[in-house]
Amino acid sequence: MIVEQVAAQSAERMAALHEKCFDHPWPASEFASLLSMTSTRAFAVQRDGCHIALVLVRIAADEAEILTVGVDPAERGKGLGMAVLERAEQAVADLGAISLFLEVNQHNDPARALYTRAGYSEIGRRPRYYRGRDDALIFRKTLLERGQTGA
Numbered sequence: 001m002i003v004e005q006v007a008a009q010s011a012e013r014m015a016a017l018h019e020k021c022f023d024h025p026w027p028a029s030e031f032a033s034l035l036s037m038t039s040t041r042a043f044a045v046q047r048d049g050c051h052i053a054l055v056l057v058r059i060a061a062d063e064a065e066i067l068t069v070g071v072d073p074a075e076r077g078k079g080l081g082m083a084v085l086e087r088a089e090q091a092v093a094d095l096g097a098i099s100l101f102l103e104v105n106q107h108n109d110p111a112r113a114l115y116t117r118a119g120y121s122e123i124g125r126r127p128r129y130y131r132g133r134d135d136a137l138i139f140r141k142t143l144l145e146r147g148q149t150g151a
């Protein structure tokens with residue numbers, strides 16, 4: 001599997017995959033807008049001209065944030081989610097990030113399992129953050145140095 005860095009030209013393909021992954025997907029215009037910023041990076045695994053896994057990350061000084069991660073439902077459980085996440089971590093570490101943050105719905109068990117397995121720790125909670133119902137859990141991972149990570 002090859003994880004590639006992708007740019008704004010991928011916005012339509014990113015939106016198509018996002019739609020398969022989320023109840024409230026982002027439109028292609030949102031991906032295009034985010035990817036036009038120098039602070040964001042996107043990585044994807046492609047097959048037959050489609051994205052089957054993606055991650056979007058934003059860096060600000062020595063902190064970075066995973067904005068979204070998703071894998072085609074037909075391709076889950078094969079390590080793709082972990083692969084794109086690790087690629088994003090490496091990219092922001094190379095750019096000087098020390099801490100990486102993300103938010104996840106309290107009921108999203110697969111994502112919570114992925115982040116825990118990847119070495120993230122739960123550090124906080126935003127009550128009723130998602131549409132006034134579900135809590136958002138805040139996870140953080142400390143990036144020690146290039147190629148090395150720790151909770």
Ligand SMILES: CC(C)(COP(=O)(O)OP(=O)(O)OC[C@H]1O[C@@H](n2cnc3c(N)ncnc32)[C@H](O)[C@@H]1OP(=O)(O)O)[C@@H](O)C(=O)NCCC(=O)NCCS
Pocket residue numbers: 021022068069070071072075076077078079080081082083103104105108109110111113114115117
């Ligand atoms: C979360 C998501 C990205 C995981 O992608 P994936 O490619 O299936 O994950 P991987 O195969 O790389 O799994 C890596 C690890 O995560 C954990 N994991 C992933 N899915 C899991 C599941 N359904 N149940 C339990 N553990 C799971 C496992 O520990 C797994 O490692 P292991 O197989 O060695 O035990 C995928 O389920 C997805 O796209 N969900 C919808 C979008 C979403 O919720 N994104 C996150 C928003 S915050």
